[in-house]
Amino acid sequence: MxxxxxxxxxxxxxxxxxxxxxxxxxxxxxxxxxxxxxxxxxxxxxxxxxxxxxxxxxxxxxxxxxxxxxxxxxxxxxxxxxxGTRFIASEEAPAPQVWKEAILACGDGGTTLVPLKNMKMRVIPNKKLVDLSADPNVDLSEEYNLMNAPKGWMSGDFDLFPAGAGQGAALIKEVKPVKAIIDEMVS
Ligand SMILES: Cc1cc2nc3c(=O)[nH]c(=O)nc-3n(C[C@H](O)[C@H](O)[C@H](O)COP(=O)(O)O)c2cc1C
Structure with a gap:
């Protein structure tokens, strides 16, 4: 290995x-x-x-x-x-449709970094995150627990944890089979 x-x-x-x-x-x-x-x-x-x-x-x-x-x-x-992100928006990815749609809808500058304990996570902000970020009394690292990410993502409940994605989401316009993604990439 x-x-x-x-x-x-x-x-x-x-x-x-x-x-x-x-x-x-x-x-x-x-x-x-x-x-x-x-x-x-x-x-x-x-x-x-x-x-x-x-x-x-x-x-x-x-x-x-x-x-x-x-x-x-x-x-x-x-x-x-x-x-990572390009494969979330693939047909084979077990991610819920709402996550794939959030990636397709993500534009330039459409991701942000959520502060967690001793690290940050790049996500697509939803209304809850935008509202919390505007409140100076809210500590986002208290609000979001990384342990909730798998549950939030796989259920599509982005209030639990915002949808994870990289900045490259802005380039993704279609959910495709993995083979089509790789064929286009290496062509
Ligand atoms: C939602 C999400 C979760 C990720 N979780 C992990 C992880 O648990 N461990 C890890 O090494 N990388 C993780 N990554 C990073 C990917 O392995 C990869 O390095 C990254 O997504 C590359 O950037 P891209 O999303 O622009 O393709 C994650 C990426 C995303 C989008």
Whole structure:
């Protein structure tokens, strides 16, 4: 088995490589999922930065949703890509329809970072999140418990936890079979 370490900062990539990781998944700030509480670099910056500093294979993650993103990742020095959001909006994904529709409806700047305990999560805001964010007395890290994310997402109850997605959601306009997504990407 090969071990690829996911990193959210250059020093972690250098450390993982020196400790014997077989490869590095370089996740840029566009990515869906958990994010660092620190200031982050985009995939466009972080992938070549890490590729310049490690000799092991680099996998780019974050914002890759079509052929252009895939080719860009390779041009930036990655040997492969890790994709999340584009596959949620696939026919095979067990995500409820309402989650897939939220991704299709997501436009430019349509995601935000929800602060959690010691981390952040990139999500598509719904009315509850917008209302809570406008209230200076609300601590979002108290309001949202990461443990509720799987339940909220799989039931489509985004009041429990807002729909997870990366910035690449803005590029996704159709729910397609995984094969069609990959065929378009590598064509
Ligand atoms: C809803 C959601 C949940 C995720 N959960 C995890 C997780 O539990 N562990 C992990 O390593 N990455 C997780 N990720 C990150 C993905 O593995 C991947 O790196 C990321 O989605 C890439 O960015 P993209 O969404 O722009 O394709 C998650 C991503 C999303 C969108």
């Amino acid at each position: 090969k071990g690829f370490h996911v990193i959210l900062a250059l020093p972690h990539a250098i450390r993982a490589a020196s400790e014997g990781a077989d490869g590095i998944v370089v996740s840029g700030s566009e990515s869906g999922g958990l994010r660092s509480v620190g200031s982050e670099s985009s995939t466009m910056v972080r992938v070549p930065l890490v590729a310049d500093h490690v000799k092991i294979p680099v996998v780019a993650a974050g914002g890759i949703a079509d052929r252009r993103g895939y080719r860009a990742a390779l041009a930036l020095g990655a040997q492969g890509v890790q994709i």
